[in-house]
Amino acid sequence: LKAEKEALHAAKASMSEARLAEVQAEESRLKELQEKPDSPEALASIPSLSLADLPPKTAAIHSHAEPFAPGTTLLFHDLPTSGILYLDLAFPMDSLHNRLVPYIGILGRLLLEMGTDTMDYIQLGQEIGIHTGGLATTALAASAWKTQKLVSQYILRAKTLSHRAPKLFELLGTVLTKVKLDDKERLRQIVLEEKADAESSIIPAGHRLVSLRMRSGYTEADALSERIGGIDQLLFLRGLSERIESDWTGVLADLEDTRCAVVNAAGAVVNVTLDKENFLSVKPALQDFIASLPNSRREAPLVRSARKNPRLELLTAPSQVSFVGTAFPLPAADPRAGAFLVAKKYLDTTFLWEKVRVQGGAYGGFSTYEFNSGLFTFLSYRDPNLEPTLGLFAQAGDFLRAAAPSREEISRSIVGTIGDVDAYMLPDAKGFTSLVHYLTGYRQEDRQIMRDRILGANREDFAALGEELLSAAAQASSAAISSAQKAEETKSRRGDAQVTKLL
Structure with a gap:
């Protein structure tokens, strides 16, 4: 910035009075062009659709909901997927203790990159790469349509070829119930990486962070999202990186409490996108997998509140x-x-x-x-x-x-x-x-x-x-x-x- 200012000063000093006047005139013409609206003729020359080209009806995404394994709901979409099974497991976060909410921001990496009782994190990554099209997690925090009631779900997303579904279910069961959370060095590495990523994203993703920060002062959903993926998450990661060294036992207990609170099939929604023929062939194995997950009565939803901005x-x-x-x-x-x-x-x-x-x-x-x-x-x-x-x-x-x-x-x-x-x-x-x-009650009508x-x-x-x-x-x-x-x-x-x- 200093070099630019010096270069500009040098350029200005080298100009004659006549040249300076020319530059000022060019600036005035440029500003006039910027402020002048496009003519109707210029706008009319741009090809565009008319209102008559727009379909009046909203395209429907047909789905079928039914009770599934004990305490869960199946949401099925009969769509052509070329034999690829798309599976989303949505676990309610309503009863997750408020002090544990920030851990949701790193829970996905812990489940998928910490390793398990039988595989280290490298072997686990190789198994996921060989047998699936990828596993990912996301946290949904939204307001229910019209009621504004908080909807909070932790969603594990997976895809694989339908004939490989049994292996996918085996891997999902492993990462959800047998993750090895007590590897202190691996956890430290993940937390430091997440902290560095959060800090390096401040400038390129500044508008997203500003938006979430403001909105967190108005709705419970946005306040939850701020703690999971906003500036509050960065502040949490900074504190967690220090707490791993000073209170490892407490950190480990928090991680296990978070996993247990989230990985609970009670109230979960099993979302499947696949053609019906292939789905019928994988449905029994899917039911067995869901039935194998922890399933206990959830506590009453906890009170969330917006931030005071x-x-x-x-x-x-x-x-x-x-x-x-x-x-x-x-x-x-x-x-x-x-x-x-x-x-x-x-x-x-x-x-x-x-x-x-x-x-x-x-x-x-x-x-x-x-x-x-x-x-x-x-x-x-x-x-x-x-x-x-x-x-x-x-x-x-x-x-x-x-x-x-x-x-x-x-x-x-x-x-x-x-x-x-x-x-x-x-x-x-x-x-x-x-x-x-x-999940949010936003119906076709x-x-x-x-x-x-x-x-x-x-x-x-x-x-x-x-x-x-x-x-x-x-x-x-x-x-x-x-x-x-x-x-x-x-x-x-x-x-x-x-x-x-x-x-």
Whole structure:
């Protein structure tokens, strides 16, 4: 940065008065071009779909749910998969003690990379590679549709050729029930790797971390996700790396308690995507495998709560750019949500693109709308600004309220929104998406209502979203990852700012 400044000063010093005037004129012309909207003729020259090209009905993902092994539910999707079995085991996390929640962030690596009673972690990895198409884990924390009740599941995902299913079930049983958690050196290695990965991802994934940090102050689900995969997880890993040395017995007990609380078939959902003929051939072995898992009465769901976030949280890291965000709590499960998605698309491609990306110089500026919880967030990516961007986010409601999009602009926004909703999915993605819908209670009829509102969006809906953003401004909160210098400068002008050092 210092070398760049010196080079710029040297270049300026070498210019004549006439050349400096030319540069200033070029800058003015460039700014004028940036602020000038595209002409209707230019926009009309871009090929696009019309509303008549969009299917009015939501594509259904057909599934069948039935009681399975004791205390479990089978969710089956009869889809052509070329003989590949896609299996998801969803274990409830409702009764996992709050102090154990952060361990979920590393539980997957522990199950799959610590080794077992009969195999070290290298042998286990080789067995998984030989007999399966891969094993993976993910944590789902979401709000149930309309009720806002917390849905938290730990999901083990697996795939293999259907004729190799018995070997897959054997491996799954091994990693779930016979994992060797008492290898202190291996655990230390995994925790240090996870900590290093979390720290190195702060800059490339800054917008994701900022978004999760803000949202964790509004919903139980996002607060849970923050502890599992956000900045709170990084802070936990730093503490855990030290605690392994000072309190190994306590760490080992926590790991075993976490595994036992999660690996419990009671209340689990067994999600299968495969054609019916092949499924009938593997179903008996699958039932035997599920029946072999621990199955005990779960404790009552524990109370979770959202974080208490400051009005503006500034997280510092050595970076020349910032990641800026503001979250607005709109009404949950608003019946106008489908139309608001269209207005969001318009906002992304006009105001945010022009103001944050083109004129502001950020690599990206966009919004997200979680229509079930109602959280509407604005985010910028690799942004040279901080306070000016926060100011732009605050102006978005006024922009939408005063917007007068043409019918063509509304149609383009509708087409773009449907493109997001109707994203192409392979069979495994269809099965997993259906599982999430099942767990959260988001039914086919709900999705059709959402689609109808998308297709019927109009100018009044754009103004209505603007009004909602303005009404929610008093409850909004912001966060940013930036340099320490920029954070302190912002704090000196904003009395509501809290600065936290990350790196």
